[in-house]
Amino acid sequence: MPSMPSILMPLPSEGFEPTEVAVPWKILRKAGVEVVFATLDGKPAACDPLALEGVVFGQIGARPNDVQTYHELAKDAAFRSPIRYDEINPDRFEGVHLPGGHAPGMKPYLESTELQGKIVEFFSRDLLVSAICHGPVLLARAIDPKTNLSVVHGKKLTGLTKKLERAAFWLTFWTLGRHFRTYPEYVQDEVKRAVGPNGLFETGPWGASYGEGYTVVDGNLMTARWPGDSDELGRSLVAALEERVQGANAS
Numbered sequence: 538m539p540s541m542p543s544i545l546m547p548l549p550s551e552g553f554e555p556t557e558v559a560v561p562w563k564i565l566r567k568a569g570v571e572v573v574f575a576t577l578d579g580k581p582a583a584c585d586p587l588a589l590e591g592v593v594f595g596q597i598g599a600r601p602n603d604v605q606t607y608h609e610l611a612k613d614a615a616f617r618s619p620i621r622y623d624e625i626n627p628d629r630f631e632g633v634h635l636p637g638g639h640a641p642g643m644k645p646y647l648e649s650t651e652l653q654g655k656i657v658e659f660f661s662r663d664l665l666v667s668a669i670c671h672g673p674v675l676l677a678r679a680i681d682p683k684t685n686l687s688v689v690h691g692k693k694l695t696g697l698t699k700k701l702e703r704a705a706f707w708l709t710f711w712t713l714g715r716h717f718r719t720y721p722e723y724v725q726d727e728v729k730r731a732v733g734p735n736g737l738f739e740t741g742p743w744g745a746s747y748g749e750g751y752t753v754v755d756g757n758l759m760t761a762r763w764p765g766d767s768d769e770l771g772r773s774l775v776a777a778l779e780e781r782v783q784g785a786n787a788s
Contacts, residue, residue: 544570547574548576548582549643550576550580554584554670555603562610578621603764627659627664632757637670637696639719657682663757665781676728689758691735694736698724698741750765750770759777
């Protein structure tokens with residue numbers, strides 16, 4: 538890229554899914570994109586440590602390469618010096634990436650009305666928006682005051698599917714209790730309600746596995762389901778940024 542676009546990546550104070558942050562971060566940085574992190578209080582965020590402890594039945598937990606990438610991220614100067622949510626100025630960025638996670642520490646992030654308001658501003662400015670796993674819950678809860686509807690009303694998107702959320706819960710219930718059920722309502726159900734009858738929640742292929750990423754693109758909105766989609770989502774965001782930069786240079 539001839540210039541350095543900037544992507545905002547808001548995080549909870551604790552509990553985020555490390556792969557959904559570290560993998561897109563690395564892809565963006567390799568493409569010459571600045572990544573600016575934000576937390577509620579401006580202090581560095583901490584991931585869900587359980588997600589770094591290994592893979593359950595090949596599905597749950599960061600892969601070794603992704604754990605290494607997360608440790609690289611943890612040393613990054615931008616990651617260690619985030620801005621506060623109230624300092625977010627959408628005009629400074631070309632887009633925003635909203636990662637997910639299951640841990641209880643995700644709730645202040647998913648329920649932040651301040652962050653939801655900033656997301657409305659990103660949409661109103663026609664900026665790029667990327668979200669994965671529980672990230673689309675933030676989109677569902679971002680209500681545009683002009684319409685009193687979610688910013689994703691009528692959109693096509695995906696997120697953590699009911700099948701994946703159920704599988705994670707039942708595979709870990711005996712040792713982790715309800716750790717993998719952040720809310721009583723499934724992500725898929727809440728997001729489907731937000732997109733309304735004219736929108737579409739896509740669940741993707743029946744099987745979900747690393748190396749076969751799945752991303753739904755609807756205009757400037759890019760969404761994915763779970764950590765195994767992080768590579769594909771990161772590449773989609775870079776491609777959209779490159780297209781924007783080329784269009785701006787052509788004009």
